Structures are given as structure tokens and as C-alpha cells.
Amino acid sequence: MISRKGMATVAVLLIVAGGGYLARDFVPSSNAANKVEPPKVTQVVERVPASKAEMQLSFSPLVKEAAPAVVNVYATRKVVTRSRSPFFNDPFFERFFGQGGFGAPRERVERSLGSGVIVDHTGVIVTNHHVIDGATEVKVALADRTEFEADVVLDDEKTDLAILKVRDLKGDLPHLEFADSDDTQVGDLVLAIGNPFGVGQTVTSGIVSAVARTQVGASDYSYFVQTDAAINPGNSGGALVNMQGQLVGINSSIYTRSGGSNGIGFAIPANMVKLVADAAISGKAVQRAWFGGSLQLVSSDIASGLGLDRPQGVLVTEVYQDSPAEAAGLEVGDLILKVNGKTVDSPDAFGYRFATVPLGSDVSLDVVRQGGARTIVMKAAAAPEKPPRDERYIEGYSPFDGATVLNLSPLVAQELGVDSGLKGVVISGVRNGTTSERLGLKIGDVIRKVNGQVVRNTKDLETLSNQEFRLWRLEIQRDGKLIKTTIS
Structure with missing residues (x-):
């Protein structure tokens, strides 16, 4: 555990003006009775630093405390590809040789680099879901370059958070305490710590630009702390810390047109991060309150x-x-x-x-x-799973070939991000190279009717999918819109 005792107080009093360093004193004006007025009217006095100590103010004591708890995350995933035939899109050749082309499958390895934050001395690490998505192997490297293999113990795509656990750990690791992100205010000084572009651990400073930024689209729970501290690719999963060395948020995304930092970065608030981390530490799934x-x-x-x-x-x-x-x-x-x-x-x-x-x-x-x-x-109550999900994988000659479907319940709706007031059957997975994928069916699609028949549950859909229809008339609800289509 990182102790804050004895750490030098960090204050920023230096500004750059005309090539020199100046400090500002704010002197409140007083009334005739020499009583201090409320600080709504102030007089600004500019002066040069008055002491050597003022010239040496620095974030370094804070960085020395916080940086050891920020790690590099290396994720490896294996991707199978197949060379494509020049006749790949010819229906005649597809009929005899299939959809996969003629080439033998080839396996290639993709690697991604991100950052993570140790939040428990036992080696529990928070990073972004998109950093480790699909990974077959995950390694973490501490600030002193010590490397560990890690397991993904919880992956929550809805919040874009993942929880890792270091393997074969001997002893304790430094970690960051959670701040109450609701106490964070616009204008607060913050530091972003991570590994941008793979150059090594980097610290940038800035302020909190906004505390309730929505419509960002980086996760289902679109509510972020915005900062102008420089965040670049590779910073994902890194720490945004306050002046007390506490974790304010997990750096998640940036607004950019060039691929670099434009001074608009977004961090997942610490209160949401703590919810996911506590679930992982307790060995439970993430449970959220259901409004209804x-x-x-x-x-x-x-x-x-x-x-x-x-x-x-x-x-x-x-x-x-x-x-x-x-x-x-x-x-x-x-x-x-x-x-x-x-x-x-x-x-x-x-x-x-x-x-x-x-x-x-x-x-x-x-x-x-x-x-x-x-x-x-x-x-505050958890969403119920009524009716039971009754998961089924659909195969055969139907538009739903390759789709995994579930009965809709408030819990399933919450997991997939669909309206929990809907009833029926929802698609929870689509396998690559199958009919359902080629037709553009998506996770979260709610299947309402097939050839005029209401789909009440997964058994109904499986029965309908095994029938031979010359035409398939489908009614599917997607993102609040009802889509009607006919497939031959």
C-alpha cells in the first residue's frame, strides 16, 4: 500500500511569462473596519519567486509515490487467416469450394500495448477491455522492468474495463488507492501516467476539463472525466491521479483527428472502476442496479x-x-x-x-x-433473469444459421445493452463465416417475428429455423427501430 505520510505537499505557484518564472499572490481587499471581505474581489500581485524552495516546486514527490503502481500491459492474440482465391466472389466456385477460398489457413500473431494500474497489493490490475480483447496471452511489466504473466479474471466490455491478476507473485506490489471521483472538480490538477506509443513510462500534467462528459461513445456507460493532460495511444488503461496520489480514473480514449493528443482525453471515473475491481476481487460477476x-x-x-x-x-x-x-x-x-x-x-x-x-x-x-x-x-436491486435465458445455437438452412440466441430478461437486456422492457429472443453471438454474419445480423438484435409468427422464446426460433421456407420474412428490432426484410 502506498502511504501518503511524509510526502511533500505539491503546489503549483510557477507560471511562465515573458521567458521568466513568476509567482502570483492573491491579496483580498479589506473594508474600512479592516475585516476581510469574501474572496469575490481580489487583487493580483505578480512577483518573482521569493525563495529557492519556490523555484524548486515539483510534481516529482507525487510521481515517485504513484508511478510504481502503473504497469505496461502486453497482450498477444492469434489470428487465423486464409489466402483468398481470385475466384472468391464467383458464385459457381463458391458452390463447389465453399466460402473460405482455396488457400491453406495461416496463423499470425497480433500484439497490442497498453497500460494498467495496480489497485490491490495482491497484484490486481485494472486496464481497458480494448487493450486485452481477444488476447491469448497477457504479460505486465512494472516500472522497474520486472515482468509477470497475468490472467484475465474479469472482462467487462460494457464499461471498457478488464481486471488482471498477476501469476506467481511473491510479496506485495505497490498500488493506488481509489479517489471518490464524485469529489473531483473542474480545474483540479491531475497527472496522467502510462506508456504512450511504447516509449516507456511517461507522466503528463493537466487539469480536469469536465467531470460528467457524456455522448463520448467509448463504453455503454458513457460518463467520463475529461482532462487536457496529454494522453496518446498506449496510455489506454493508465492512471489519472490527483494531487493526493489517488486514482481519479482509468485513461480510456482521446478525441483526435491526427492520432495524437489534442488536449481532449477521457478517463473512466474511479467510482465505476472500483465497482468492477471489487467484483473481481470478491470473485463475483459485476452486478449493477436495475432501474426498470x-x-x-x-x-x-x-x-x-x-x-x-x-x-x-x-x-x-x-x-x-x-x-x-x-x-x-x-x-x-x-x-x-x-x-x-x-x-x-x-x-x-x-x-x-x-x-x-x-x-x-x-x-x-x-x-x-x-x-x-x-x-x-x-x-437498488439486481436485474432478474426471468425468463431463464435458455441459450441455443442455431444451425441449418435459415437466416439465423450461426447465431447464438437467448430469451430476453431484464438481466440479459442489461448485459447486451438493449431495452429491458422488450420481450422475446435476442442475438448474443454471431459466428464468422455463417449465414447470419453474411446477412448482417448483430449482437443485440431482437427477433420479433418470422413469417408472421411471433417468436416468444428460443425454442420457437429453433423450431422455425428447422422449417423449409422459400421466403423468409423477418421482423427485427435494432436500436429502437423495427426492421422488416424478406430473404429468399
């Missing part, structure tokens, strides 16, 4: 209709039967302004706040109903 309803962003028009002076909160558009939302008494048309005292201005922000509350705890919602304010308390 649909929410809508409040536009200017909706705000005007509700009598609000500006858009705020999220609007409840549907309450599912037998859900925590229904049990708490929420109604369609309720406007939710806060979750446990934290403001929410989008469904993404609400989803993050609700997903990070402990199961079994009480969740306080500040709600406006028909112009009146009220507080509704609901119990």
Missing part, C-alpha cells in the same frame, strides 16, 4: 411544456411491470432531477449514477410531478 424504466432527455420544447425555465433532469417515459421503479411508485411523466443528491441532465448521466450505487442500498430520487417537488426512495 425508460428515460428521455429533456429538450427545450419539453422543458417549456413542463413549465421549466431551462432543460434539466430526465423524463420518465415508461415504467416496467414488476420493476424497482414501479415498486417505488414512479410514474410516466415524472421528472428526475437528482440521484442521491447528484444532478442528472441526461439518461447517460442517470445510468452512471444508478449503476454505481451498491445493491441493497436505498436510492434517493429528487422528482418533480405535476409541478410539485417530492423525494422518492427506491431499493
Whole structure:
């Protein structure tokens, strides 16, 4: 465990101006009675550093404490390829020689490089899902270049987080403590530590640019800490730390047009990281609270209709039967302004706040109903798996050949990121080179009807898929839209 005792206090008092170093003192003005006024009016006095100590202020004590807990992550994956025939797309040759071409399969090795953060002295490491996705072998290297093999003990694509565990560890490893990311404020100084471009461990500094950035699209729980500390490829999975040496977030993605840092980087908040890490340490799957309803962003028009002076909160558009939302008494048309005292201005922000509350705890919602304010308390409960998923792999002459399907339940819907109010059958996997892949079926597609017959469960779909139809008329729900198509 990293101790903060005895560490020099880090303060930034130096700025560059005209090639020299200046320090700024903020002197509050006083009234006639020589009493200090509130700090809304200040006088700025510029001066040169007054002592050698002021000229030697540095982040180095903080880096020495935090950097040993940041590691390099090397992921190796094997990919099988097949050389393609010049007649590969000719239907006649496909009929006799198949879809795979004529060439023998070849195996090639792909390697990816990222960063990780040790969050427990027993060798538990957090990194990004996209760093180790599909890896057959994972190694980590400490700051002192000591290497370990590691196992992937939990991989959570929804949050773009993965948890590794070092093999054959003797002794303890340095680690970072989690900060409460809800306490992070815009303007806070932060350091980003990682291995950009594989050049070796690198530290960059900056500030927190935003604390509730949504619509980033890097994970299903789109809620990020934004920073202008330089983050580049290879920094993924690295640490964003505050001035107390605590982990504020896991660096995940950047906004760039050139491939390099443009000063807009995004980190997964520490509170979400801790939820996933605690699940891995306890040996359990990640469980998140289930709300049991649909929410809508409040536009200017909706705000005007509700009598609000500006858009705020999220609007409840549907309450599912037998859900925590229904049990708490929420109604369609309720406007939710806060979750446990934290403001929410989008469904993404609400989803993050609700997903990070402990199961079994009480969740306080500040709600406006028909112009009146009220507080509704609901119990944070896990999504149920009713009906059972009954996983089936579909084979044979049908559009669903190569698809793995599940019965929809709130838990399955939560896992696949689909509307938990839907019922029926959902695709959870599509095998490469099969009919379902060539037709463009995707994970998360909800199969509603086949040739006019309602698909109630996976057994229904398997029965329909074994029938011989000249035409297949399909109704599939994808991303809230109903797709109707006919396949011959």
C-alpha cells in the first residue's frame, strides 16, 4: 500500500511569462473596519519567486509515490487467416469450394500495448477491455522492468474495463488507492501516467476539463472525466491521479483527428472502476442496479411544456411491470432531477449514477410531478433473469444459421445493452463465416417475428429455423427501430 505520510505537499505557484518564472499572490481587499471581505474581489500581485524552495516546486514527490503502481500491459492474440482465391466472389466456385477460398489457413500473431494500474497489493490490475480483447496471452511489466504473466479474471466490455491478476507473485506490489471521483472538480490538477506509443513510462500534467462528459461513445456507460493532460495511444488503461496520489480514473480514449493528443482525453471515473475491481476481487460477476424504466432527455420544447425555465433532469417515459421503479411508485411523466443528491441532465448521466450505487442500498430520487417537488426512495436491486435465458445455437438452412440466441430478461437486456422492457429472443453471438454474419445480423438484435409468427422464446426460433421456407420474412428490432426484410 502506498502511504501518503511524509510526502511533500505539491503546489503549483510557477507560471511562465515573458521567458521568466513568476509567482502570483492573491491579496483580498479589506473594508474600512479592516475585516476581510469574501474572496469575490481580489487583487493580483505578480512577483518573482521569493525563495529557492519556490523555484524548486515539483510534481516529482507525487510521481515517485504513484508511478510504481502503473504497469505496461502486453497482450498477444492469434489470428487465423486464409489466402483468398481470385475466384472468391464467383458464385459457381463458391458452390463447389465453399466460402473460405482455396488457400491453406495461416496463423499470425497480433500484439497490442497498453497500460494498467495496480489497485490491490495482491497484484490486481485494472486496464481497458480494448487493450486485452481477444488476447491469448497477457504479460505486465512494472516500472522497474520486472515482468509477470497475468490472467484475465474479469472482462467487462460494457464499461471498457478488464481486471488482471498477476501469476506467481511473491510479496506485495505497490498500488493506488481509489479517489471518490464524485469529489473531483473542474480545474483540479491531475497527472496522467502510462506508456504512450511504447516509449516507456511517461507522466503528463493537466487539469480536469469536465467531470460528467457524456455522448463520448467509448463504453455503454458513457460518463467520463475529461482532462487536457496529454494522453496518446498506449496510455489506454493508465492512471489519472490527483494531487493526493489517488486514482481519479482509468485513461480510456482521446478525441483526435491526427492520432495524437489534442488536449481532449477521457478517463473512466474511479467510482465505476472500483465497482468492477471489487467484483473481481470478491470473485463475483459485476452486478449493477436495475432501474426498470425508460428515460428521455429533456429538450427545450419539453422543458417549456413542463413549465421549466431551462432543460434539466430526465423524463420518465415508461415504467416496467414488476420493476424497482414501479415498486417505488414512479410514474410516466415524472421528472428526475437528482440521484442521491447528484444532478442528472441526461439518461447517460442517470445510468452512471444508478449503476454505481451498491445493491441493497436505498436510492434517493429528487422528482418533480405535476409541478410539485417530492423525494422518492427506491431499493437498488439486481436485474432478474426471468425468463431463464435458455441459450441455443442455431444451425441449418435459415437466416439465423450461426447465431447464438437467448430469451430476453431484464438481466440479459442489461448485459447486451438493449431495452429491458422488450420481450422475446435476442442475438448474443454471431459466428464468422455463417449465414447470419453474411446477412448482417448483430449482437443485440431482437427477433420479433418470422413469417408472421411471433417468436416468444428460443425454442420457437429453433423450431422455425428447422422449417423449409422459400421466403423468409423477418421482423427485427435494432436500436429502437423495427426492421422488416424478406430473404429468399
